[in-house]
Amino acid sequence: MSMDVTATSVDLRALPGETGMVQRGRQRWLPFSAWHLFLFPMAAVMLTPLLWVVATSLETLAQTRHFPPILWPGHFEWRNYSDALQAAPFGRWFFNTTVVTVTVVVTNLLLCSLAAYGFARIDFWGKKVVYFFLLATLMVPIQVTIIPTFLIVKRLGMIDSLNALIVPNLANVFGIFMLTQFFRTLPLDLEEAARIDGASRLKTLFVVVLPLSGPALATLAVIQFMWIWNDFLWPLVTLFNEKNYTIQLGLASFQGAHVQTTNLLMAGNMMSMVPVLALFIFAQRWFVRGIATQGLKG
């Protein structure tokens, strides 16, 4: 009797096939997937600079200059953060960056959605050609367009103002491309049902399509937020007055002015990273899903 039971249990374990065998093998050798042997060192490489910034921002000036370097301070110098805020107009720079970033993210979501819906769903003469040339601009590096864009912005009288950062970034081709691809994956029947129910094209976009596009919109928002928040080159070219600086430009100038006080510089860096990290953690779920969808359909 006991022999039968043993045989049965062995058979049952063998049933799931290859997957089950891999699972058993993993459980035998490692408490986690073999992939983690590769991913743990990669994560460590990515996280080390961040941890170094955190550590340095909490060290005294003497500790930052110590050799060999102190990897983790025993006592945290929280004062560095308040000192950094007093040493430079960080508040102003935060405000400027927030205004620019939020405006650009909102206009991108709005304008890219409108353009993308047109490309995804409305037939018009020359659509394929226009779309092709639009995508082709993605291949032009920013170094090529920076001077013509500067001249246009100068002609518009926006140099050394936040408008210089906002207007050229109101919409972007990547956003149009990404949303177009996403909209094409949505069932057409829903939009047709809305049209029959009496909704206009615009209303269909706002009431039916956009509420179903959460992952794509979240992805675009995070990408745009990170791009604009961390942008350094364009603000450097267009802004001269310190009161108009964005946080990245401010940090760079802070580095020049306070080259000796590495701990304050790192405290400033930490503060500049917080919004991006917070947004990323908040939107991570959608962000990853959005990228996955884009990968499949793009």
Next chain:
Amino acid sequence: MAEVTFEGVGKVFPGGTIAVEDLSLHIAEGEFLILVGPSGCGKSTALRMAAGLEQISAGVIKIDGTVVNDVPPKDRDIAMVFQNYALYPHMTVAKNLAFGLRQHKTPKQEIARRVAEVSDMLGLQDLLQRRPGQLSGGQRQRVAMGRALVREPKAFLLDEPLSNLDAKLRVQMRAELKRLHHAVAISTIYVTHDQVEAMTLGDRIAVMDAGKLQQIGVPQEVYDRPDNVFVAGFIGSPPMNLLAGHAHAGTATAGDLVFERPNLRDGDIVVGVRPESLRLVGEADPGPGFAVAVQVVEPLGDEVLVHGTVQARDAGLRTDPEATLLANTTSMGAPVTVRLEPHVRTEPGRTIHVSVAPEAIHVFDAMTGDAVR
């Protein structure tokens, strides 16, 4: 409630594909018309043109006497039920039902009244706060119907609304649809490829093939008197047996089957016999008939379907894929199906003799496919 009229309507897709050609139909007030045909016959395109979702290439569509060719869908006052229901997934059932009314700026109290009325009618009261993802297939189908009903439109357009349901639910919903139509009596165009739905639901059925209207009439009339070979082969399950034959001096011959038909002109013909028109007889019995070499026997409880071959040429005009499949397995002769009483016992390899009343034999012109009466 309104009339819907197609006058010489055509649809040519970019690339030159002709989806619908010279379609003329009239759906009377309150009528339930079925558009039926095989996949790709143009029935859904015709429906979408009526809805305004496809541009019309030729002809005129009128709703309630008004030409609507260039009228956008939202201004046609029609409601459509889609094959996959197309319920807005981010809205509750109540909001799905109310969506169309809100777009037409219906007063809030009126919206509430109509949503309550329709949800009562369809038994959706307990589901109003759920989202489509939380509903079963049958419930979603009812919500889709409700969304159309609540609008109180001039006409309903239904595009294979039952095709995503399992067989049992489909039978239930078929009865429900019939009940609903009797209750509201709104002009309805219903697209399906399912013959049972076509035969049971419609006041009239319009059979389409290759973008053209083949026949329109009340279901029994279309079944009993098909206008051409296509309709004969498409309507009816199992389909009509079609054999190639020849007429000479008032006598028609298709293999062993010989019968008199004085008005026939000499030439090639197609002979059609419904499976249920064939009777099992003894070998020596007089009258037109033939011997069937039995290949497959399907006892269905209330009847027995016998598939086999007869000594005749296949007319090669079958529209039923199952029958075609069977025909491909036939090494010689033409495939036929016989519907027999449930007590009949036979088996593959045997030969049975069947006869048919001469008046139950359909004859079609072999060149044009048209019925010869």
